[in-house]
Structures are given as structure tokens and as C-alpha cells.
């Protein structure tokens with residue numbers, strides 16, 4: 053298993069080969085225009101690796117763009133919720 057510059061193995065990134073966005077313009081996924089974001093989210097809804105994509109984005113703190121059917125704002129909300137959750141369980 054080889055590890056790339058990010059320390060993530062090729063096998064761990066295999067889901068990217070099945071991504072519905074592979075043949076789409078990345079501009080849609082990193083746009084600030086609502087219409088583009090809606091179009092990107094529609095592509096995510098039909099993507100078979102959506103869960104793996106979202107997990108990757110959360111693990112790697114991907115702050116920008118649409119990942120795993122989530123917007124930047126939605127992921128920030130999840131990050132905050134997770135942080136609060138960890139804080140409430142700390143001794």
C-alpha cells in the first residue's frame with residue numbers, strides 16, 4: 053500500500069475512482085453561486101460513494117467546496133456539533 057503526500061494510501065482513496073463528479077467541472081463544486089452549488093449537490097445525490105466522500109472531507113477538514121453532498125456551511129455546523137460533543141464528554 054503506497055502513501056501519497058497526504059499520508060493517505062491509494063486504496064483509501066479508491067472511492068474517488070467511482071465518484072459521480074469525476075467527469076464534471078470542479079468549478080461547480082468550488083463555486084460560491086447558489087445555482088452551481090445546487091447543481092453540485094444534485095450530482096452528489098446520485099453518487100455511490102457519497103458517504104466515503106463526506107467521511108474523507110470531515111477527517112481531512114475540507115473547509116471549501118461541496119463534498120459528500122454537503123456544503124461548506126453544513127460541514128462547519130457538523131464540525132461545531134462534534135466539537136461541542138467532545139467537550140461535553142471531557143472530564
Ligand code: SF4
Nearest residue numbers: 071073096099105120
Ligand atoms: S459525493 Fe459529491 S463530491 Fe463526493 S465524490 Fe460523490 S459527487 Fe463527488
